[in-house]
Every structure is written in C-alpha cells, then in structure tokens.
Amino acid sequence: MADRLKQLQGHIGPLSGNFPAGMFAGQTAIITGSGQGIGAECAKLFAKDGAKVVICDIDGAKAEATAKEINESGGKAIACAGDVTSQEYNDELVKKAAEFGGGKIHHLVLNAGFTWDAVIHKMSDKQFDAMIAVHNKAPFMLVRAAAPYFRLTDGENRTITTISSTTGVNGNAGQLNYSVAKSAVTGMAKTIAKEWGPKFGVRANSIAYGYIQTRLTASKESGGFATFGDEKRGGSPLEAAGAIVALASPLMSYVTGHVLMVTGGRNM
Template sequence: MSQRVNQIAGHLNYPKGMLAGQVAIITGSGQGIGAEAARLFANEGAKVVIADVDAKKAEDVASSINSSGGSAIAVAGDVLNDDYIKTLISKTAEFGNGKIHIIVNNAGYTWDGVIHKMTDKQWHTIVDLHGTAPFKIVRAAAPYFRVKDGEPRCIINISSTSGLHGNAGQINYSLAKAGVTGLTKTIAKEWGPQFGVRSNTVAFGHILTRLTAAKEAGAFVTTPDGEKVALGIPGAQKQASAGAKQEFPDIPLGRPGTATEAASAVLAVASPLFSYVNGQTISVTGGRNM
C-alpha cells in the first residue's frame, strides 16, 4: 500500500508561481500537513510564515524552505494565547511589507473521549483550538484583508469528516470542526462583496499523520498547563480495520491520503485555479462519506 501511495504522491505536479508575491500564514506548519503545505506554497512563490507551538520544528521547516530557494520565517507560539496571535499577525505583516494575503487555519489535535466521560477541560481545549483560535486569528488580521488593492486574498479553514458527519468518541472535535464551516461561510459573506476575500473549508478524511498513527507509537501534545494528551488511533481499532477483507472498506480509493496530497488540496484552493470558489467545503477523503 505504501508503494502505491508514494507512486501517486510523486505525480502531483503544478505549473510554478501560482502564489508569486503573496504572503501566507500557515498554522500548525511545523510538521505534517501544515509543513507540506508550507513547502508547496513556497514552491509557488509565496512568502510563508511557519506558525507552530514547537519552535524547533517551525525553525527547521523555515530553514528547509529558505535553503531550497524559498522565503519563510518561523513565528512560534500557542494559538490559544492572545498575545501570540497579535505577535503572529504583526510579524507576518512586517515580513510581507505591510501585506498578508493567505491564512490557513490548520493547527490542531484531537483529545478524544466518549460523551459521558468527556471533561470540561477536554471540551473547551478542543473547541477553543479549532474554533475560537481561527476566529481570533482572522479578526486580528482584518486590517490586512479588508482592503481594496486588487490583490487576491483568501482564508482556508481546515475541517474534518468528523465535523461533517460526527464521530464516536470525538464530540468535542466534531462540534468544533462543524463550526468551522459556519465560520468560513460568514467570512465569505462579510468580506467577499466589498473586498473580494475568498473563504473556504477543506475537510480531510483519513490522512497519514500523527493523529491517525497507532496510539501505541507514543505521539503526544502538551497542553498549556503541562498535561500530556496522547495522539493516534488505538491499535485494537486499527487491527479491526486491517482484519476486514479490504483494509479501508469505507474509502473507495482503498487507502488513506498522504500529507502531500492533503496539502496539495490546500494549495489548489489557495491558488488562482479556485478564484471563483467561495464559501465552500471541499472534502478531501478519497471518496469516504461521499
């Protein structure tokens, strides 16, 4: 299966320079889909701000882009911190000579639990991370988007099939990701008519990231107060899926997507190829939940 994935991912080619001259913030871009999106954006000529809670990972991605001839800076911090959001916007505007063109609200993780065992802390952390933080980032960036200079501007909010269809054990994540679609559509309706800002949602299905790896692998994130949150899918659940006649029976393409494929969809939405697409939710799922 991995060989097939690599073959497909290796044939993702685009004409170069689609984002030339644009300045983009991508949150959660120290690794995974966010990092891949940052590299793809830079390859298309964008100046990219790597926003991530992990300073070293953010710096590593920025360095790799710069060493490859692109342009990037790392602005590390926690999107749950209001002061960080102000810093992120101000440093991006400085980097972009007073302009910001693209925001990709990608940062996030899951903190699962069944309804009757979900704690208030789990609930509020995930809802704030996936719903409130993107709103605050967009609000802080308003002066750079509510302008009439003839340059393209777009906001891409990342959602999930959990937000579109719900998912057992993810009531907090499902509500937050469902709310993203309302956030997206409201931005499109408020900032589209006068300022030409496009706002769209990209909803991912099963993508190969640390959130879908085996939980036993030990990946975790640390909350602002120091609590460790384990990431991934329990091994028993993954084994049950592997025991089926088809490894991924709910995905018509028969496999999960790669981070590069997911990031390529984000690039497509940000690009001029989607210049007349606004207020939409684009599902990137391999056909899952079609």
Template sequence: MKMLENQVAIITGSGRGVGRAVAEMMAEHGARVVVSDLDPEPAVEAVKEIRAKGGAAISVVGNVTDPDFPKKIIGETIQAFGKLDILINNAGYTWDGMIHKMTDEQFQAMLDIHLIGPFRLIREAAPYFRDAGKADIEQGTLHYRKIVNVSSVAGVMGNVGQANYSSAKAGLIGLTKTVAREWGPFNVNCNAVAFGLIDTRLTQAKEMGEKVNGVEVGIPQKVRQMFEQSIPQKRAGTVEEAAAGIFYLASPFSNYTNGHVLHINGGWYT
C-alpha cells in the same frame, strides 16, 4: 511567473504534517511563508529546508489558543514581509472521549484550538483582508486574498468519541461560510477543507505513544485498519494529497470559489 509569486502566507501548525507540506508547496510556487508551530524545533527546521531550496520563510512559535497570539504572528508577518495575502488555519490536535465521560476542560480545549483560535486570527487579519480589499476596490484594482480553514469529516458527519472535536470542526465550517458572505464583496475567498483519514501523527497507531500538548493522540491500530478498509480507495491520504486541496483553495484557481467545503477523504464520506 510562479502561481503564488509575491504572495505572503501564514500557515499555523506547519512545523510538521499537512501544514509543513502546505508551507513547502506554497514556497515552491513563490509564496513567502510564515511557518508557525507550538514547538520551535520543527518550525525552525521547516524554515531552513524552505530557504535551502531558495524560498523565503520565517518562523513564529506560539500557541494558537493564546489570546495574544494573533497579534504576535500577524505583527511579525507584516514586519518581515509588509503584507498578508493568505491565512491557513491548520493547527490542531484531538482529545477523544465518549460523551458521558468527557470533561468540560476536554470539550473546551477543542473549541479553543479548532474554532476560537481561527476566529481570533481572522478577526486580527481584518485590516489586511477586508480593509485592504475595500481599498483595492476604491482604487480600481483587483486582488484576491484567501483564507482556508482546516475542518474534518467529523465536523460534517460527527464521529464516535469526538463530540468535542466534531462540534469545533462543525463550528469552523459555519465560521467559514459567514466570513465568505461578509468579506466576499471585498474579494476575500474563505473556504474550508474537510479531511478524512490523512496519515499524520494524529492518526497514526495510538500504540506509538505520540502526545500533543500532553494529550495522547492517534487511533488504536485495529480501529485504524477498520477505517482504511471502509475507504473506497482502501488507504489513508498522504500529507501531500491533503496539502494539494489547501493549495487549490489558496491559489488563483479558486477565485470564484467561496464558502465551499472541499472534501478530501478518498470517497469515505460523500
């Protein structure tokens, strides 16, 4: 039996990068996955690839910051698969700026995508996590459900030019630990990963001109090279290495891990 056989997982921001690697890894291990992205093309492509390998997947396109999005994605998940076992809050982007130049819009945007969006999704999922876990206990059955929130070393240590992003990611850690305390009695494991420099379009050379939501993302090439040299392993992590940490926290291996922040950073911040 595969490790995630008969499990149903939602992964936000999974049309590309780390999220896609997570979706493919979970499908490979038997999970039925919901691929969600802001853009339809990468989401549909990811679903096609998963199905081509024998996996089960659907795509739900939408913006995590839309107040109606949680009801939409969870509703479509239940309609397609009948239940929900795993929620991965991965969607996000960066909008950097120094504090003295940062606008209210810029600060709020990071709270919306990295903290408020995940909060709304977790709240909407309560019937399938907290309530379902309570019913299991009353019936004498044991089933663990998993929530994994994607934070960052910036949320632990802060980062120059990222007051908005750091604040949101720090808040997400607080949310993670609170959910673990409130829902742990119902066999819900809520943990977070704190990524360092992972090789995605958000951390590629800014000179490449990549945009998310109309905002330029990336790191200036010289700064990126400096970051790489400060990492003990002297390189960025791959999306597969990042996905492996999320997979662990979503798997039965983490059944007694709750409220934890798993650092995946090559020893950059310890």
C-alpha cells in the same frame, strides 16, 4: 490503477531547486500548525509556488526545521513559534507576517489542532473546552487580528481556509468535542466569505479531511482507508495539503464559502 499519490509527487517534483515565480509570487501566507503534518506540506507547496510563508507552531524546533527546509531549498519562510490559543501570539504572528510580506498578508490557513477523544459520558469540561479553544477561538482571534490586511480593495488574491474534518460533517463516536469544533469552522468560513467577499474579494473555504496519515492519526485505530484499485490507504499529508493550495490558487477565483471533502472518495 495508477497510484494517485505518485502522480501528484511527480507533478510537484522535489522541494529543492526550480522555485518558479509561481502563482503566489509576491504573496504572503500564514499557516498555523505548520511544524509538521498537513501544515508543513502546505507551507512547502505555497513556498514552491512563490509565496513567502510564515511557519507557526507551538513546537518551536519543528517550526524552525520546516522554515529551514524551505529556505535551504530556495523558498522564503520564517518561523514564528507560539500557541495559537493566545491573542498576544496571534497579534505577534500578524505583525511578523506583515513585516516579512512587505506590509501585506494574502492567505491564512487555520490548520493547527489536535484531538482529545472520549465517549460522551466520560468527557470532561477540560476536554471539551480545549477543542473549542484550539479549533474555534484561535482561528477567530487570528482572523480578527489579520482583518486590516484582508479588508482591502486592491483586488489581490486573498483567501482564508479553515480545516474541518469528516467528523465535523458526519459526527464520529468518541469525538463529540472535536465534531462540535470541526463543524463550527465550516460556518466560520462561510461567514467570512459573506462578510469579506462582496466588498473585499476575500474567498473563504473549508476542507473536511477524511483519514490522513499524520501524527494526529498515527496512534488511532483507523477505519478510514480509501480504496484506489488494489490499493487501500489513507491520504498523505502532501495530498491533503494540495487541496488547501488548490483552493487558495487564483484558478479557484469563483469558489468561496465551499466545504471541500478530501476523503479519497470515502464517505460519499
């Protein structure tokens, strides 16, 4: 069976060179947690298709490195380092993105996050609250801060994507805090879709990933491999990012309020 990842890489080509006008030309995207992993690949794909991208990460060096890679390859990116759990930072992010985007922002990818696992009877309040802060309160604060750039009737393609997990949909032993937080962001996307869809045309969707091979999962025991023919593997960050960009694309103009399972067929 053909390797699906190779097919995708072949289709996208290298990051360098050949930046087309693309389907996001003239649009601006903020991607939180884009210093590495799924977010970084997502930023590169948006840029490759013409978007100006704002790289947001608590790790400033990684945010700068992603922005540099995009700019040196012919794309357009700025780094804006900070902690998404701070309202001040979210306000600054929106301000910088709007300046960079010539007064417009089109896409938010609410991707920043991490896990802090424990079995229920050993989970501290701190562990629980940390998951709500980064996965729920932070995206809420960014969406609220960006509201003036989304509640518009100019007919442009605007999307908001929340990042969930199979843990949010199915639960997972040892991850009560993460499962609570990740199930909430599916409701968040649907609510945005209902509130800002009919009048302003904003589409909001959620993606529930299975096992994607990033730093987040590197140290964990994984039972999450999907099988492709002889091949048994997790998803790559590029494959995960591809789903975000696909949902944001104008080809998905009639898709909103949806939770897309990106699992390589696992958990069907």
